[in-house]
Amino acid sequence: MSSEKIIVLIKIIGNSSLHSPIFKRLNPDDYLSDIRKELENGSIINDVLLFSKEANNEFGDMKREDEENFYLKDIIKVENDQNILYLNRLYWKYLSNQCKLDYGRIMSFDGIKTAEKQAYTINDYYELNEISSYKRGRLEFESKEDWMKKTNLFIDVNGINITNFAKLGLSVERLRNKSFNEEIKSAYQYTEIGKVSLKFSRSNLKNLKLTSEFKNDLIDAIQSKDPKKFEKITQEYDNSNSASGKIGFGSSNANVEVNFNNLKGTSKFYNFNHIKLLGGKHPDNENFDEKAWIESLKDYQNWDCIEFKNPISIFQLLSDDLPGDLQDLRKRTYKSIGKRILYTINEDFVYFLNEAGRCRTFELQNISQNILEIIQNEEADCDIFPSVISTNENSKNVFFDCHILRKPKTKPSIIIHGIQKKFRKRRYKLRIMIMVIGYDINFNFILPDTIGVELIKNGYNPQNPCEFYTIPLQQELESMLARDKPFFGIPIFSNLDSSNKSIIIGHKFSNNQSNNKFNVDVYSYCVKKKRYDTLPKFTFCTLYISNYPTSSSYASLPFNFKLLKSPFINLNTDSCSINPSINPKCVSLYLSKNNNYKPMFLKQEINQIKIKYLDCNCKNTCFVCKNKKLEISKNENDVECILFYS
Numbered sequence: 001m002s003s004e005k006i007i008v009l010i011k012i013i014g015n016s017s018l019h020s021p022i023f024k025r026l027n028p029d030d031y032l033s034d035i036r037k038e039l040e041n042g043s044i045i046n047d048v049l050l051f052s053k054e055a056n057n058e059f060g061d062m063k064r065e066d067e068e069n070f071y072l073k074d075i076i077k078v079e080n081d082q083n084i085l086y087l088n089r090l091y092w093k094y095l096s097n098q099c100k101l102d103y104g105r106i107m108s109f110d111g112i113k114t115a116e117k118q119a120y121t122i123n124d125y126y127e128l129n130e131i132s133s134y135k136r137g138r139l140e141f142e143s144k145e146d147w148m149k150k151t152n153l154f155i156d157v158n159g160i161n162i163t164n165f166a167k168l169g170l171s172v173e174r175l176r177n178k179s180f181n182e183e184i185k186s187a188y189q190y191t192e193i194g195k196v197s198l199k200f201s202r203s204n205l206k207n208l209k210l211t212s213e214f215k216n217d218l219i220d221a222i223q224s225k226d227p228k229k230f231e232k233i234t235q236e237y238d239n240s241n242s243a244s245g246k247i248g249f250g251s252s253n254a255n256v257e258v259n260f261n262n263l264k265g266t267s268k269f270y271n272f273n274h275i276k277l278l279g280g281k282h283p284d285n286e287n288f289d290e291k292a293w294i295e296s297l298k299d300y301q302n303w304d305c306i307e308f309k310n311p312i313s314i315f316q317l318l319s320d321d322l323p324g325d326l327q328d329l330r331k332r333t334y335k336s337i338g339k340r341i342l343y344t345i346n347e348d349f350v351y352f353l354n355e356a357g358r359c360r361t362f363e364l365q366n367i368s369q370n371i372l373e374i375i376q377n378e379e380a381d382c383d384i385f386p387s388v389i390s391t392n393e394n395s396k397n398v399f400f401d402c403h404i405l406r407k408p409k410t411k412p413s414i415i416i417h418g419i420q421k422k423f424r425k426r427r428y429k430l431r432i433m434i435m436v437i438g439y440d441i442n443f444n445f446i447l448p449d450t451i452g453v454e455l456i457k458n459g460y461n462p463q464n465p466c467e468f469y470t471i472p473l474q475q476e477l478e479s480m481l482a483r484d485k486p487f488f489g490i491p492i493f494s495n496l497d498s499s500n501k502s503i504i505i506g507h508k509f510s511n512n513q514s515n516n517k518f519n520v521d522v523y524s525y526c527v528k529k530k531r532y533d534t535l536p537k538f539t540f541c542t543l544y545i546s547n548y549p550t551s552s553s554y555a556s557l558p559f560n561f562k563l564l565k566s567p568f569i570n571l572n573t574d575s576c577s578i579n580p581s582i583n584p585k586c587v588s589l590y591l592s593k594n595n596n597y598k599p600m601f602l603k604q605e606i607n608q609i610k611i612k613y614l615d616c617n618c619k620n621t622c623f624v625c626k627n628k629k630l631e632i633s634k635n636e637n638d639v640e641c642i643l644f645y646s
Helices: 032-041 064-069 092-099 144-151 159-176 212-224 227-237 290-296 329-337 369-376 477-482 623-627
Strands: 006-012 022-026 049-055 058-061 077-079 082-089 104-106 120-122 128-141 182-199 208-210 246-262 269-278 304-309 339-353 360-363 383-390 398-405 413-420 426-439 452-460 468-473 487-493 503-512 517-526 538-547 554-558 568-570 586-591 601-604 608-612 639-644
Touching: 022 032, 032 049, 032 064, 058 082, 092 182, 182 304, 208 212, 212 227, 212 329, 227 329, 269 304, 329 426, 339 360, 339 369, 339 413, 369 426, 383 398, 383 413, 383 487, 383 538, 383 586, 383 601, 398 426, 398 503, 398 601, 413 426, 452 468, 468 623, 477 503, 487 503, 487 586, 487 639, 517 538, 586 601
Parallel strands: 006 082, 398 487, 503 586
Antiparallel strands: 006 022, 049 058, 049 082, 077 082, 120 208, 128 182, 182 246, 246 269, 246 304, 339 426, 339 452, 360 413, 383 426, 398 413, 452 538, 468 517, 487 538, 503 517, 554 639, 568 608, 586 639, 601 608
């Protein structure tokens, strides 16, 4: 071979001003594999650049494994007495095809899974960014969710997204594998080598195109109004799409030590160690050779996806400005799925009762920013559903009642009244439990282990003032209870002024047996005057819970009776079949007979629920005192308390 070197102009095809052409003396009789090493030493070439040859105004790239079979002179182009060597950057489309980037992804117990079906096609060009990173680490975890979050590819994802996608993965795993119920205690040692990253911006997403199959399945699910069809779409297309955020390519290996504790049947423990590879090559039937593995990564064909950042739902990628039958597709999708309990919040609150009839307002100040943004997003159409529990031991002579205050274009707040038989200044510790209910515009809660609800609002405008009013309901409450579908209610004020600031509004659901119609009775009591008063203007919101993940989420319990005591339910007894450490998020009263009972209010404590009757100072002149005189008794088995634990 000749040892004489020639001057070569090295150019990158389609190069921008970021990489100017370079002159280099090279031996034309050297193999391309040797030329690569020489150029690597000068930081001129890397694993992203391929040797390329021009022929008939087209370029053909040289595969890495063929570089040792071709000389430099085989691919040099001579033009105007100038020797030109062309390099071509690895095209992102190759990685897209190899790694199926336009398919959805979902977490699973044994790694990220690619969807069975394709939801979108990517019709745009994306730039590959070289990163050349090396990282080692060790992770420990003790739960299925923690395992999924740390051993999958979403390691660097936003904390909110990673939690949602881990839960989504667990939900799908349960759908596919009914025996999936292991707790794990494991260690995970890993080595990660990053080569390039591919970044998708929001502006790129408009160039995504729905596949015909996904479009047809989606329209069919919307028109059917059957949530199970959305579950099927989620399983087939999966719910996180790689066409968002940032994707890392390269390779990683992990030495995984796992302990499984199978909670079903007889307890058995399993322990194993194994190597898991993402990308790279390694000889079969040999101990892991990290040096050989790293060497194999010089060939881009051995790369794989090793990290996803900020994935978003395939449903969230839908647009509302598509033509024809796709108009408002994203909005139609989340509305068809229906409202969900999006978040539950528990807050401790110190309540100062220092003036008779005066209420306190609880503001939503300490909730996380992402929840607050959802509540204030008009698309989500959110409501809150609160309940208040006294945690004081000295709360024997007081109970608490709450309403919602929702002024236009503001976040909601909670009005809390402390009701005493005889006023005394006191300081109480309360626990406020709040459910945030709305449309899941981010499509994080569409699987069967999320809680689907229906909200129906009835406005009351006092054209004919009264203390007691009956709102007719369309739902058959008896059949709902027979199907374990609970229901609850709460009043909403649009403002707080002298007409309502001392008013509490109670309610009870009932069956009017004379015509087999179902109603909710609402009644108002003025805490300051200590008498039933005319109902102010308000909206009554009824919450129907259509599905929930476990049978322990719901209970319907009878009241107990003791002489000279209010009817009560003990929550910490075995007969309740409820975890006493968890307080119900909602409670309501249901009367299977409408027997002109006195207005009832519920007092919630940590371990007990009681029925409270309020004294009225009207001297038997108001409608309630004249017509509603009965109290429930153990001889009448027609009152039950409905409880829900989310």
